Amino acid sequence: MALQRPKGTQDHLPDGSPKLSSEISSSAFRHVTQTARTVLERAGASFIATPIFEESELVTRGVGGSTDIVRKEMFKVFYAGDHGGFVMRPEGTAGIVRAYIQNGLKQLPAPLKLWTHGPMFRAENVQKGRLRQFHQVDYEVIGSADALVDAEAIWLMVEVVRELGLSGVQVKLGSIGDPSDRETYNAYLKELFTPHAERLSDDSKDRLTRNPMRILDSKSATDQGIIAELNVRPMLDFLGEEAAAHFAQVRAYLDAWGVAYEVDPSIVRGLDYYRRTAWELHHQNIGAKSALGGGGRYDGLAAELGGPDTPGIGWAFGIERILIALEAEGIQIPTSAGPVIYIAALDAEYVPLAAKAALSLRASMRAEFGYKHQKPGNAFREGERRGATYTALIGSDEAATGTLAVKHLGTGEQSAVKLEELAEFLTTDS
Ligand code: AMP
Numbered sequence: 001m002a003l004q005r006p007k008g009t010q011d012h013l014p015d016g017s018p019k020l021s022s023e024i025s026s027s028a029f030r031h032v033t034q035t036a037r038t039v040l041e042r043a044g045a046s047f048i049a050t051p052i053f054e055e056s057e058l059v060t061r062g063v064g065g066s067t068d069i070v071r072k073e074m075f076k077v078f079y080a081g082d083h084g085g086f087v088m089r090p091e092g093t094a095g096i097v098r099a100y101i102q103n104g105l106k107q108l109p110a111p112l113k114l115w116t117h118g119p120m121f122r123a124e125n126v127q128k129g130r131l132r133q134f135h136q137v138d139y140e141v142i143g144s145a146d147a148l149v150d151a152e153a154i155w156l157m158v159e160v161v162r163e164l165g166l167s168g169v170q171v172k173l174g175s176i177g178d179p180s181d182r183e184t185y186n187a188y189l190k191e192l193f194t195p196h197a198e199r200l201s202d203d204s205k206d207r208l209t210r211n212p213m214r215i216l217d218s219k220s221a222t223d224q225g226i227i228a229e230l231n232v233r234p235m236l237d238f239l240g241e242e243a244a245a246h247f248a249q250v251r252a253y254l255d256a257w258g259v260a261y262e263v264d265p266s267i268v269r270g271l272d273y274y275r276r277t278a279w280e281l282h283h284q285n286i287g288a289k290s291a292l293g294g295g296g297r298y299d300g301l302a303a304e305l306g307g308p309d310t311p312g313i314g315w316a317f318g319i320e321r322i323l324i325a326l327e328a329e330g331i332q333i334p335t336s337a338g339p340v341i342y343i344a345a346l347d348a349e350y351v352p353l354a355a356k357a358a359l360s361l362r363a364s365m366r367a368e369f370g371y372k373h374q375k376p377g378n379a380f381r382e383g384e385r386r387g388a389t390y391t392a393l394i395g396s397d398e399a400a401t402g403t404l405a406v407k408h409l410g411t412g413e414q415s416a417v418k419l420e421e422l423a424e425f426l427t428t429d430s
Helices: 026-042 056-063 068-072 093-102 147-164 177-201 202-210 210-218 221-230 241-257 319-330 348-361 376-385 397-400 418-427
Strands: 052-056 076-079 080-089 111-121 133-142 169-175 275-283 291-298 313-320 343-347 367-369 389-394 403-408 415-420
Touching: 026 111, 026 133, 026 147, 026 319, 052 093, 056 068, 056 080, 056 093, 080 093, 093 111, 093 133, 093 313, 111 376, 133 147, 133 241, 133 319, 147 169, 147 241, 147 291, 147 313, 169 241, 177 202, 177 210, 177 221, 202 210, 210 221, 275 313, 275 376, 275 418, 291 319, 313 319, 343 348, 343 376, 348 367, 348 397, 348 418, 376 389, 389 397, 397 403, 403 418, 415 418
Parallel strands: 343 367, 343 389
Antiparallel strands: 052 080, 076 080, 111 133, 133 313, 169 275, 275 291, 291 313, 389 403, 403 415
16 A cells, blocks of 8 residues: 555645645645735744754743643654654744744844744644644744733734634633732642542643643543532632733733733633733634634743743644634635746647747746647647646747747637747736
């Protein structure tokens, strides 16, 4: 049997591929990343790219040793003869903050806005919308603790999906407070859950000692049952004065700009270096995995990675989930355009001439040629199959007069065009 791709991965295929769906369309992927680029660069974000594998320690510290991602879902990297303690990155933030510190990006005007897109890797149970290699668009702002930056980041995330045409999205906004607020909350949770510890899943028993807030994130139905039964008070009830003021400020900006959101007290990001604002972007009809993306402030992260204490905030959305949402809303994704012209030779001896004509056009437009000579009927069919606007033929008459027989495939109109006037003809005729 022919070899297969690994479970939980996808091939992104060109337009016209037999098994194409929007979730694996390379045109659709490009449409999402280009839209994100337009919106984010208008806001002053610069593109950054970091390695897709990093030191394990970066990910353990950057994502958190008590998370499922680190404990259960890491892809480790081995290479011949050695094991360097590397992992495939499960998310983008840790690598970007590392790069910020390592490359002295503090020198650039602050706050620094960065964006990227690329593959992320998590060894998860595979289902629709949950892959082992998936792709994210990622936006990070480093160097400001101002609530205005939080509100702008949320606005930008909403703006990208709005620009893509999605309407069924919802922002769920919360705050996880400052570290001292979380300490109080964790103490409350510990006291609340300890009498029920025996009934908790093994993972949550462990979380009870390490980081009780993570119990609220548990995927176990039993844990969620206990959480419902205990009527757990939300983190939002525990915000200190400063975190509460910050949260109110973020909300005031969003209200002033008319960004719709819902306060969701259940949002938790139980890592030490996450702070204050946290949110998720959901879509109503993409099934159980309704989160398109999420974001949050991580003021403690740079220091955790060994750099200077630098505030930051960021978000990421999953491109595959966005594509599922676009499909669910019936939004047509533009496919890549065909060539302006397809040039075919009618005899083998004119193939180099057809090639030369196509090459000469490529400084200004997409032009293709036939590698073998063809009969006129076949050449026109081939041009149509490739989505060309024009098909041109070179036979003995054309070669003798230095012209091409150019046919507009839409109107059927034919013209003899001099080779040196071809580029001008193609740009002015349509
Ligand atoms: P996270 O980094 O976990 O906050 O995830 C941010 C977004 O990335 C999610 O809302 C999803 O859209 C997407 N995502 C996360 N994990 C996966 C996965 N295993 N497969 C597909 N998309 C994912």
